[in-house]
Amino acid sequence: MSLSPAKINAIRGSIRTIPDFPKKGILFRDITPLLAHKTQFRDCVRYFAGLTKGKVDSVVSIESRGFIFGSALAYALGVGFVPIRKEGKLPHKKTSVSYDLEYGTSTVEIHQDAILPGSRVILIDDVLATGGTVLAATHLVNRLGGKIAGIYFLIELRGLKGRAKLKGYPVRSLMRF
Numbered sequence: 528m529s530l531s532p533a534k535i536n537a538i539r540g541s542i543r544t545i546p547d548f549p550k551k552g553i554l555f556r557d558i559t560p561l562l563a564h565k566t567q568f569r570d571c572v573r574y575f576a577g578l579t580k581g582k583v584d585s586v587v588s589i590e591s592r593g594f595i596f597g598s599a600l601a602y603a604l605g606v607g608f609v610p611i612r613k614e615g616k617l618p619h620k621k622t623s624v625s626y627d628l629e630y631g632t633s634t635v636e637i638h639q640d641a642i643l644p645g646s647r648v649i650l651i652d653d654v655l656a657t658g659g660t661v662l663a664a665t666h667l668v669n670r671l672g673g674k675i676a677g678i679y680f681l682i683e684l685r686g687l688k689g690r691a692k693l694k695g696y697p698v699r700s701l702m703r704f
Contacts, residue, residue, distance in 0.1 A: 530574050531665070538567045539702055544660040556682050556704065558653055562595060569595070570669075571701060575651060575679050578699050583676055585609050589635065589664050590616070593652035595679060600651055609641045609648070611664050622670055626663040635660065637667045644672030646661040654702060655680040658689030665696065 530538075541564050543557035575596065579646060585607040587644035588597025594610060601625035614623060623636040632657050642648060645685055650664055668675055683690065685699035690698055 529577070530570060532548045534567075534570050535702060538571060541567050547613065554704075556654060557682075558681065559593065561681075564614060564630060568599075571601050572599045573682060574701055575600050575649075578689060579604060579636055579649060581676065582647060585642065586651060587637075587664065587668060587673075588641070588650070589612060589652045589660055590653075592633045595654060596679075597651045599633060600649065601660050604649075609637065611635050611667060616682075624663045624666045624670075626659045628659065629657075633660070633663075635663050637671065639671070640675040642668060642671040646673050647676045647679045648673045649679060651679040653681045655683040655689040655698075656687045658687075658692035661689070665693070 538561060541561040543555050543560055545555040547553060548555040562583050583604060583606055585606065586597050586601035586610040588594050590610065590612045598608045600642055612635065614636055617636050617638055620639045621636040622639050623634050625632050625634040648668055650661060655661065665675060678693060678696050678698045680700040683703045
């Protein structure tokens with residue numbers, strides 16, 4: 528499903544920009560008004576479902592706002608949902624990957640049995656910024672033998688050039704700031 532320019536503008540208008548959050552110099556894109564608006568939220572999920580081509584076995588999302596879109600998209604596609612969480616949050620056997628942040632490192636994890644080898648998955652998150660977290664997520668999916676059929680984002684922050692880290696993957700974003 529493609530969205531009309533009017534629908535995209537309505538979705539864009541429902542995203543608040545909060546200056547200097549969480550620290551000075553950052554323009555935070557607050558999606559909570561969008562989530563509260565049933566039509567615009569539904570339009571986003573339908574848009575992502577319409578991007579999906581061929582059989583998909585599951586939707587994989589990154590903690591925490593990605594879970595909102597990931598679970599809704601999995602439901603719309605009639606497939607399972609797989610969470611990628613921060614280190615120490617998953618209770619069963621897991622595999623992890625660490626990645627660099629601006630000041631330090633972080634680690635994300637996935638259950639070892641969450642994706643079967645050869646499974647086609649969609650990765651989805653709310654925002655593509657520097658791309659480090661989603662690149663780590665691709666490493667986890669690949670390690671388990673999954674095939675990434677698409678990587679979707681509600682918002683892409685162009686100035687941070689996160690898309691460059693995802694070369695070779697089919698990346699789509701609904702809107703860019």
